[in-house]
Amino acid sequence: xxxxxxxxxxxxxxxxxxxxxxxxxxxxxxxxxxxxxxxxxxxxxxxxxxxxxxxxxxxxxxxxxxxxxxxxxxxxxxxxxxxxxxxxxxxxxxxxxxxxxxxxxxxxxxxxxxxxxxxxxxxxxxxxxxxxxxxxxxxxxxxxxxxxxxxxxxxxxxxxxxxxxxxxxxxxxxxxx
Amino acid sequence: xxxxxxxxxxxxxxxxxxxxxxxxxxxxxxxxxxxxxxxxxxxxxxxxxxxxxxxxxxxxxxxxxxxxxxxxxxxxxxxxxxxxxxxxxxxxxxxxxxxxxxxxxxxxxxxxxxxxxxxxxxxxxxxxxxxxxxxxxxxxxxxxxxxxxxxxxxxxxxxxxxxxxxxxxxxxxxxxxxxxxxxxxxxxxxxxxxxxxxxxxxxxxxxxxxxxxxxxxxxxxxxxxxxxxxxxxxxxxxxxxxxxxxxxxxxxxxxxxxxxxxxxxxxxxxxxxxxxxxxxxxxxxxxxxxxxx
Ligand code: SF4
Ligand code: SF4
Numbered sequence: 001x002x003x004x005x006x007x008x009x010x011x012x013x014x015x016x017x018x019x020x021x022x023x024x025x026x027x028x029x030x031x032x033x034x035x036x037x038x039x040x041x042x043x044x045x046x047x048x049x050x051x052x053x054x055x056x057x058x059x060x061x062x063x064x065x066x067x068x069x070x071x072x073x074x075x076x077x078x079x080x081x082x083x084x085x086x087x088x089x090x091x092x093x094x095x096x097x098x099x100x101x102x103x104x105x106x107x108x109x110x111x112x113x114x115x116x117x118x119x120x121x122x123x124x125x126x127x128x129x130x131x132x133x134x135x136x137x138x139x140x141x142x143x144x145x146x147x148x149x150x151x152x153x154x155x156x157x158x159x160x161x162x163x164x165x166x167x168x169x170x171x172x173x174x175x176x177x
Numbered sequence: 178x179x180x181x182x183x184x185x186x187x188x189x190x191x192x193x194x195x196x197x198x199x200x201x202x203x204x205x206x207x208x209x210x211x212x213x214x215x216x217x218x219x220x221x222x223x224x225x226x227x228x229x230x231x232x233x234x235x236x237x238x239x240x241x242x243x244x245x246x247x248x249x250x251x252x253x254x255x256x257x258x259x260x261x262x263x264x265x266x267x268x269x270x271x272x273x274x275x276x277x278x279x280x281x282x283x284x285x286x287x288x289x290x291x292x293x294x295x296x297x298x299x300x301x302x303x304x305x306x307x308x309x310x311x312x313x314x315x316x317x318x319x320x321x322x323x324x325x326x327x328x329x330x331x332x333x334x335x336x337x338x339x340x341x342x343x344x345x346x347x348x349x350x351x352x353x354x355x356x357x358x359x360x361x362x363x364x365x366x367x368x369x370x371x372x373x374x375x376x377x378x379x380x381x382x383x384x385x386x387x388x389x390x391x392x393x394x395x396x397x398x399x400x401x402x403x404x405x406x407x408x409x410x411x412x413x414x415x416x417x418x419x420x421x422x423x424x425x426x427x428x429x430x431x432x433x434x435x436x437x438x439x440x441x442x443x444x445x446x447x448x449x450x451x452x453x454x455x456x457x458x459x460x461x462x463x464x465x466x467x468x469x470x
Contacts, residue, residue: 020230040371041382074376074386075223077335081345090336097227106228109377113224114232121217122186123224134190141197146189149217153286157239160282161232 009059016099017056023092028085029053035079035089045069049079049089056092065100071107111166118158118167121149180252181244181294182210183262186218187409188255192436194453195409199254199299199438205315205445206308211247216240219261222332223375226261231278237265238279238290250295252302254438256408259298260332260340266296267339298333300407300437301342304350309357317446319359322467325440326363326394326404326432327351330411331371351407351437358444363401367393372406374414387418391430402464405437412436420458433461443468 018026029050036048047055047069055064064070070093079089100106113123120126126134126148138146158167188195203210218225219237226233241262244251253259269276270292280290302308329348337345346369352362367390373383394401406412412434419430439452449468454461 040373040386041376041379044376044379044382068378071227071378072376072382074331074371074373074382076331076371076375078331078371080336088336094226094230098229101228107378110224110227113221114228117218117220117225117236122190123218123221124186124190126190134193138189138193141193143189143193143196143200144212147212147214149215153239153288154217154236156286157235157282158232160285161229161235163229163232166228 004060010061011059013059013061013064014057017092017095020095023088023095025083025085025087026053026056026092029057029087030085032084034082034084035087038078038082040074040076040078041072045072052096053087053089053092056096064096065103065105070096070100106166114158114163114166118151118155121151121154178207179209179211179249180297181213181247181249183213183216183219183240183244183251183253183258185253185255185258187257192409192413194456195412195436195438196254198436198442198447198452201447202438202441202445203299206303206311208252208302210252211249213240213243213247213251216243219255219258222257222261222264223377231275233261234265234269234275235279235282237261238269239283239286239288241265241292241294241296242283242288242290244294245289245291250297253296253298255410256298256330256332257410259296263296264339266292266294267341298342298407300333300350300354303354303437303441304343309353312354312357312441316358316444318444318468320355320440320444321359321361323360323402323464324363324399325355325360326365326401327355327368328372328390328404328406328411328415328434329369330406330408331375333407351405354437354441355405358441360440361399363394363397363399365393365397372411372414374410383414384418384422387415388422388426388430391415391419391422391432392428394432395430401432402467403433403435403440403461405435405440407437409436416458431459433457433459433464435461 017023033050036042036050039049047067052069073093077090116123334340334343334345334348343350355362370390373386376382415434423430
C-alpha cells in the first residue's frame with residue numbers, strides 16, 4: 001500500500017458519507033470483521049468490507065472510490081444484516097458507488113441500464129421488433145397489454161436527480177473497468 | 178382482497194409464463210388485482226441505486242404514487258422489485274429530508290408520494306395462516322411424491338430491518354407453503370446462499386455460487402425433483418448457469434428450477450403444458466413425467 005501523509009487524508013470523507021441517507025451508521029464501526037467473514041464476494045475483492053469501512057473512517061477517499069471492491073458486491077445484504085453495531089454496509093457501498101460515479105468512474109454495465117430505462121421505461125428493450133415479439137407472446141397466453149410509462153416523466157426524474165449526462169447519446173464519461 | 182399489481186420488467190417482458198402462473202394461482206385463491214397503468218421499472222436495485230440513490234428513490238416513489246392514487250397496497254412478484262419498493266417505502270418514512278426531495282421532483286410532473294400504500298411480495302401473502310388454509314382447500318394434485326428445495330434469495334428477507342418479513346437467518350415461509358402443497362422440503366447447508374445474479378462485474382462469482390448449491394443438492398441421498406425460487410433473477414441464474422456448467426465441466430447438473438407460483442399452479446390442477454416449463458434451459462422432463470402420473 002502507498003504510504004500517505006496525514007495531509008493527504010480527507011478528514012471530511014466520513015462525514016460526507018455519514019450525512020447521506022442510510023449511511024449515518026458508518027461512524028459506529030468497531031472493526032470486528034463480521035461483515036467480511038460473511039460476505040458473499042469476500043474472496044473476489046481487492047479490499048474487504050471492514051477494510052473499506054476503515055478506509056472511509058480514515059479518509060482514504062481516493063483509494064476507496066477507485067477500488068474494485070465497491071463495485072464487486074452481490075447485494076446479498078448479509079453485511080448489513082449481521083453487523084453487531086448496525087452499520088448498513090450494503091447501503092454505504094451504494095453511496096460510495098454514487099460518489100465514484102460523480103467522479104466519472106462508471107462501469108459500462110451500469111450506465112447501460114439507465115440508458116435502457118431512459119429509452120424504454122424498463123430495463124428490457126420494449127420498442128420496435130422486440131415489442132412486437134413480446135406483445136405476440138403475451139397475447140398468446142391471454143395476458144393483458146403492457147401500458148408503457150410516459151417516458152418524458154421518467155427522463156425528467158433521471159435528469160432532475162442528476163443523471164442527465166449519462167443518458168445523453170454522445171456521453172463519453174464512462175470508463176470501462 | 179385487492180392489490181395494485183406491480184409487474185416490473187423482467188417477468189412481463191422476458192418471462193411472461195411466470196406471470197401467467199402467478200395470475201392463475203391468484204385467481205384460484207380469489208385475490209383481486211388492478212393493473213398499475215404507466216408504472217416503470219421499479220427501478221432495479223443494482224444499477225440505478227449504484228448510480229444515484231435519489232434517482233432510484235424518486236423513480237420508485239413515482240411507481241408507489243400510482244398505487245396510492247388507486248388506494249391500494251402493492252403486490253410485487255419479483256424480489257428485486259420488492260426490495261426497491263419496500264426500501265423506498267421504509268427509507269422515505271424515516272427520512273423527512275429525502276421525502277421532501279423526492280416530492281419536490283414528483284410534483285413537477287404531477288405526482289405526489291405520501292407513503293400510504295404498503296408493499297408486499299406474494300410469498301408474504303401466501304404464507305399467511307388464512308391463505309395457507311385456503312391453499313389447502315384448492316389442491317387437486319398434492320405434491321407428496323416430490324422432494325423440493327427452497328431458495329429464498331437475498332432481497333426477500335434481507336436486510337430484515339427494511340424487509341420486515343420472515344427470519345433473515347432461518348426463513349420458513351417458502352418451506353411452509355411447499356409443505357402445505359404436500360411436498361417434502363429439503364434441509365441443505367447452502368440453502369441461504371445468494372444466486373450471484375447481482376454481482377454484475379464478475380461472472381465467476383455467479384458460477385461459483387450456482388455450482389456450490391447445485392452440487393450440494395445433487396449429492397444428497399434423496400433425489401431432488403426441483404428447486405423453487407420466488408424471483409425471476411434467481412430462477413434464470415440457476416437455470417442458465419446449471420446448463421453452462423454441465424457443458425463446461427461435464428458434470429451433469431440437472432435439477433430443474435421452478436418459480437414458486439408454477440409449482441402452486443401444478444398443485445392447483447392447471448394444465449402443465451400451459452405453464453411453459455419446457456422453455457427452461459434445464460428441461461424438467463422427469464418432473465413433468467412424474468407429475469402426469
Ligand atoms: S460488522 Fe459492522 S462493526 Fe464489524 S467491521 Fe463490519 S461494519 Fe464494522
Ligand atoms: S451486500 Fe455486498 S458487501 Fe455486503 S455481504 Fe453481500 S456481497 Fe458482501
